[in-house]
Ligand code: FES
């Protein structure tokens with residue numbers, strides 16, 4: 025089980041047999057079920073809350089409102105602006121107002137319906153532009169602007185031979201992890217609580233919960249429960265505080281598990297946005313300037329909006345050299361559903377815009393779109409529009425060349441993958457039998473994108489790992505403990521591979537993540553393999569050093585020794601002593617924190633700064649068949665090239681590239697939370713469309729391992745880049761097939777028909 | 779308890795008799811399996827019949843347990859992921875890398891098992907059609923298709 029080998033995931037056998045305990049599978053003796061009272065209005069003043077009718081319902085053990093929150097009544101990842109339970113106002117449809125615990129979940133739901141809330145209904149702010157107008161209601165004390173980011177780079181009045189302009193609109197995407205928000209809180213009988221929970225960051229949940237519950241952190245202990253996907257949806261608190269409050273109130277274990285409909289209001293979404301761009305270039309195709317205004321709708325509460333807008337702005341031009349840039353990014357409060365983290369984090373929205381602009385520029389210059397991109401591609405030493413010089417491999421041109429060089433998919437247009445005329449599943453419209461190829465046009469499109477890995481703007485990014493080496497049943501064992509959240513990406517296996525590689529021991533056990541060890545930071549920003557991997561590597565190296573010191577002798581100084589296959593070997597490869605014999609009863613344990621290189625705040629006037637730690641790049645080619653008469657389409661194939669630095673577990677890396685591309689496809693052609701007057705119209709898997717196995721085409725892949733000189737093993741974060749450029753490539757292919765401009769995603773049938 | 783009529787559900791699950799008393803008439807089979815019989819392997823991703831993660835056999839027919847009422851299972855025979863004779867499919871899912879978060883996996887294993895019973899050597903198109911009711915949010919499906927082929931190959 026070494027770094028670089030394709031390793032089967034250790035939780036795989038339990039998962040395929042249905043034995044793996046997810047957060048919604050938890051159960052305890054005497055357990056109660058929680059249900060949540062939610063606002064039916066996107067914006068209203070709360071005049072009164074009367075829970076007396078609910079309290080006397082059968083099976084009900086507690087009904088709690090904001091008055092029962094003992095500590096901080098507001099929480100939030102970056103700005104504490106969101107009520108644990110609403111008190112003066114509700115600011116979005118579905119906001120939590122009260123929670124109920126009862127013996128049976130249906131009793132809890134029925135009691136929740138009996139909580140009487142008197143509202144003064146207010147007219148909601150549902151458009152970002154409206155939020156910015158002078159007469160808009162102020163949704164929060166500081167006003168409606170959550171953050172504004174400015175980039176002023178180079179000559180602000182630069183002129184160019186060729187100018188193209190475009191305005192683009194991005195719909196609201198949902199992470200839709202299959203596992204619902206859920207967890208089990210168990211009171212410890214001494215005023216504290218233990219929470220088993222599906223979250224991306226145990227320690228930040230713990231910190232927020234301690235504040236809300238008014239308890240010291242040691243009295244709020246968190247254990248990671250099995251997680252059914254995350255993709256950003258589990259960065260913010262959902263039911264955590266509610267379950268803990270109910271458990272502490274009733275003295276009984278409390279489980280809360282959201283329904284799918286509730287899940288749509290239980291977590292934040294990807295920010296919808298409007299992006300207005302102007303690109304200026306020389307006749308040879310080189311960019312002279314980019315001017316852009318990016319408005320993201322953050323919805324009712326801040327969540328991670330302030331970081332998302334920084335990304336949307338910093339990466340707004342794409343991985344191209346652009347000497348002059350004037351970019352204004354702004355994220356605002358509205359009464360729409362709150363938005364925050366989702367895979368790609370700000371770099372997804374802008375990629376649709378900058379890649380559409382590059383295609384427009386290519387058309388204006390009568391150039392090949394890939395050639396134009398290559399001409400402007402960043403390389404090692406290129407400067408971003410934030411002034412940051414990118415070191416390490418920057419293979420933008422190479423990635424584009426590779427996706428272009430892939431062979432074309434088999435089969436003529438309208439015939440899918442060559443499965444024959446009657447393979448309807450390969451046609452636009454599928455088994456609806458809407459075409460056998462008539463009216464079908466094929467298009468090919470390209471896109472490339474990049475984003476930051478890890479936290480940016482001076483955030484103290486670190487992770488902690490504890491590694492123990494000891495002998496059990498006559499064999500050495502390594503035990504790894506960190507708080508890194510396994511959300512499905514494979515971090516448990518990666519930790520085992522790293523410890524196994526550094527310590528030369530085959531038996532490696534990774535303990536379940538909990539708050540009994542230091543913070544690992546979040547499983548987000550594609551950072552966990554880098555940062556927690558770095559911590560496991562450092563702790564393993566420290567353990568290894570101590571083990572080798574035990575084996576040291578005059579003949580064999582420790583510096584010449586290493587461990588291989590559970591045995592200490594010398595410089596000549598000769599076996600010196602088995603690790604089991606060497607260790608005997610000794611236990612060697614080391615804990616290490618790992619920090620990547622520092623980042624810095626953006627200059628508030630110019631946005632110039634070394635704000636980011638690492639950058640990852642990917643390119644996609646999409647082939648799409650469009651039934652131009654009906655506006656139906658079929659993505660025939662995706663091809664991608666991505667530099668992953670070093671593939672720690674290649675089969676898991678492939679899975680990230682395939683799964684990430686599927687989420688990109690979703691936003692491009694089907695996934696949108698439809699919000700009308702602040703109300704979600706499609707909060708179900710019936711009406712919110714996710715890519716199925718029929719929608720997702722094969723993905724050709726070229727995985728480059730160019731090695732980052734600054735990171736452990738040379739690795740780069742992998743998870744997000746596949747979600748950035750896949751969708752824009754699909755939209756480019758649709759444009760090529762239809763000749764239509766298409767400035768909004770997801771693309772709808774009526775955008776494609778005459 | 780004030781949530782309507784109470785039923786007794788007496789059924790065979792994975793070959794052994796399971797009885798639940800006091801089942802609320804609105805409880806789904808999925809809820810009965812999970813919360814009353816402690817068989818949490820069938821998953822609750824949508825409870826709307828859209829994702830297939832609750833797939834089980836009811837008298838030999840593949841169904842979404844979330845769309846069947848608990849009371850309808852009375853006197854009938856069920857096979858869930860816990861009792862499935864599905865080792866080949868399960869092993870193939872692990873080996874092919876078809877599991878990430880794994881929340882979709884039990885349902886997909888049952889659905890793939892059902893396909894292979896009917897079509898021992900399915901084509902890509904047959905696999906796609908048979909598994910079209912199972913949503914996976916993590917994998918992009920390529921490795922799921924590979925896993926089904928792998929399981930068919932070793933059948
Ligand atoms: S949970 Fe039954 S189909 Fe989704």
Ligand code: FES
Pocket residue numbers: 202252253512876877878879880881882883913914915916917
């Ligand atoms: S592996 Fe996560 S939903 Fe399929």
